[in-house]
Amino acid sequence: MNKTKPTVLIIGGGAAGVTAALALSERGFAVTLCEQRGRLGGRLIDCLDGEQSAGGPIPPEPAPILLLGCQTATWNLLDRCGTAPLIRSTPTVGFELLFAADRRMRFPRLWAPGPWHTLGGVALFTALSFRDRWRLLSFLERTWEGAPPLPQNLELQTADAWLEETGQSQTARATVWNPLSRFLLGDDLKTVSAAMFATMLKRCFLSRQRDSAVTIPPTDAEHWLLAPLRARLLRTGVTLRLNSAAARLVFDDDRVAAVHLHNGETLTADWYIAALPHSALSALIPERIVTHFAYFQQLAHLTDSSALTVHLRFEGRLRSPRLVLLAGRTFHWIVSRPLSESQEEGVWVSTVAVGTAEALERADSELIQIAQRDAVDALPALVAASMSTARVSRKPRAWLSLRPGTRAMRPLPRSPFANLLVAGDWTDTGWPASLESAIVSGERCAEAIVWNASAPAARQYGERLTADH
Structure with a gap:
C-alpha cells in the first residue's frame, strides 16, 4: 500500500464496501478493496459470469432492484456515477x-x-x-x-x-x-x-x-451501477483485489493489526472496514474477542429472511415496466421490464416471494409453473405470449429480518476497536436491509474515518493557537 497517504483496507466488494472505497479514495486515502469473488457486487449479483439458462441469458440479480424516490443516498451515488439521467429517463410506476x-x-x-x-x-x-x-x-x-x-x-x-x-x-x-x-x-x-x-x-x-414513486431500471445493476462504480474506483486509484477472501482479523490490544487472506497473504493498513454479511463477519473474529465484547456477541442474534425469485422471459410486448403486489398467492410481487439490450421484442418478468422459507423446497418445475400463472394473471397482455426462458433463484439468507427488537442488535459503524469499522445493509442505518441501507452504511464508515484522521491535525492546530496566545 502507498504509505504516503493514510491507508484503508476494505473487506467486501458489495455496495457498502464499494461506496466506502469511493468516498475515501476521493478524499485522498490509499484504499485497497478485497473481494472474495471475481467481480464486485456482493448481494446485488447472483450468477457467475457467463452463466446461462435454457433459452438464453438471464438477469444477474437474485431479485430485481427497484429504486424508491425517497432513497436519496442511492440517487446521489448514481449522480456521481453519471448514470442517474439514464435511470430517471425510465417512467416511474405506482403501486x-x-x-x-x-x-x-x-x-x-x-x-x-x-x-x-x-x-x-x-x-x-x-x-x-x-x-x-x-x-x-x-x-x-x-x-x-x-x-x-x-x-x-x-x-x-x-x-x-x-x-x-x-x-x-x-x-x-x-x-x-x-x-x-x-x-x-x-x-x-x-x-x-x-x-x-x-x-x-x-x-x-x-x-x-x-x-x-418506484423506478424499475431498464437494465441490470451491472450496467447502471457496478460497471460505472468500478471504473470510477480505478480512476481514483483504488486497488482492487478480486478473488481475495479474508480468513481472519488479527487484533493487537485495542486495534486491528492485520488481515490474513485464505491464500496465505497478510495485509495491513491504518484503517479497516469489514463490509460483509453479519455471518461472514462473525467467522473472521477470534472467539476471545467475541466473548469479550457485546458488540460482536449480538451478531449471533440477527436472523435473515429468505427470497425466492423466478425470472421469466416472455416473447410478447409490454409498453412500460410494471410493479404488481400480490395478495394470497405463493409469490408476493411481480416486476416486468421490456428488453432493452436488443431490438427484438420481449419482456423480463421476475416473480418474488420473500420470508417464506418453505417455498424454497419446491421443485423448479412447480415454481416456474406457479410463477408463469401469477405473471399472466398480473399482466393480462402476456396471455398470448410464449415463455422462452425460466430460471429459479433461491436465497435462504437474502437480507436481514426486521423482527421486533432487531434494531437494538444492529451495530453502529464504530466497533470497540479504534481502527475497525463495520459496514453493510444489515447495520444500524435506520433503513431496511436494502441498497439504500448499504450505501448509507458505506458513507458513514468513510465519514468516521475522515473525521478521525483529521482530528489529530485539528488538535495540533488548536494547541498551536493556544501556545501563540
Whole structure:
C-alpha cells in the first residue's frame, strides 16, 4: 500500500464496501478493496459470469432492484456515477395490487404536495372499505402532524399488532398492508417490527410526492451501477483485489493489526472496514474477542429472511415496466421490464416471494409453473405470449429480518476497536436491509474515518493557537 497517504483496507466488494472505497479514495486515502469473488457486487449479483439458462441469458440479480424516490443516498451515488439521467429517463410506476380473486387495483397517484397526494389517494382507494379508509385517513393525518406522537414501544411489537390497534381490519391487513410490508421490508406483517414499518410509511407516503414513486431500471445493476462504480474506483486509484477472501482479523490490544487472506497473504493498513454479511463477519473474529465484547456477541442474534425469485422471459410486448403486489398467492410481487439490450421484442418478468422459507423446497418445475400463472394473471397482455426462458433463484439468507427488537442488535459503524469499522445493509442505518441501507452504511464508515484522521491535525492546530496566545 502507498504509505504516503493514510491507508484503508476494505473487506467486501458489495455496495457498502464499494461506496466506502469511493468516498475515501476521493478524499485522498490509499484504499485497497478485497473481494472474495471475481467481480464486485456482493448481494446485488447472483450468477457467475457467463452463466446461462435454457433459452438464453438471464438477469444477474437474485431479485430485481427497484429504486424508491425517497432513497436519496442511492440517487446521489448514481449522480456521481453519471448514470442517474439514464435511470430517471425510465417512467416511474405506482403501486398496483392483485387480489386473490384476480381483482386489480392501482393506488391513485395524485399530483399534489405531500402528504396530500397520499391522503387524497387513500380517499379514492376503493380496495379498502370506506370504514378502513376513514380510519386510515385519520391515522395518517395524526401521524403526519405528530399529535399524538408514535408510541415509544413500536420497536417491540409487530406491524400487524400495531395496525390492528389503529383500527385496520383483518381484510385490509391481509390484502393491502401485508403485500406492502413484504415489498418494503421483505417480510410478513406478523414478523416485522411496527417501528420500521411506520418509518417506511412516513418516508414513502407522508413526505414529497416523488418519494413514493418506484423506478424499475431498464437494465441490470451491472450496467447502471457496478460497471460505472468500478471504473470510477480505478480512476481514483483504488486497488482492487478480486478473488481475495479474508480468513481472519488479527487484533493487537485495542486495534486491528492485520488481515490474513485464505491464500496465505497478510495485509495491513491504518484503517479497516469489514463490509460483509453479519455471518461472514462473525467467522473472521477470534472467539476471545467475541466473548469479550457485546458488540460482536449480538451478531449471533440477527436472523435473515429468505427470497425466492423466478425470472421469466416472455416473447410478447409490454409498453412500460410494471410493479404488481400480490395478495394470497405463493409469490408476493411481480416486476416486468421490456428488453432493452436488443431490438427484438420481449419482456423480463421476475416473480418474488420473500420470508417464506418453505417455498424454497419446491421443485423448479412447480415454481416456474406457479410463477408463469401469477405473471399472466398480473399482466393480462402476456396471455398470448410464449415463455422462452425460466430460471429459479433461491436465497435462504437474502437480507436481514426486521423482527421486533432487531434494531437494538444492529451495530453502529464504530466497533470497540479504534481502527475497525463495520459496514453493510444489515447495520444500524435506520433503513431496511436494502441498497439504500448499504450505501448509507458505506458513507458513514468513510465519514468516521475522515473525521478521525483529521482530528489529530485539528488538535495540533488548536494547541498551536493556544501556545501563540
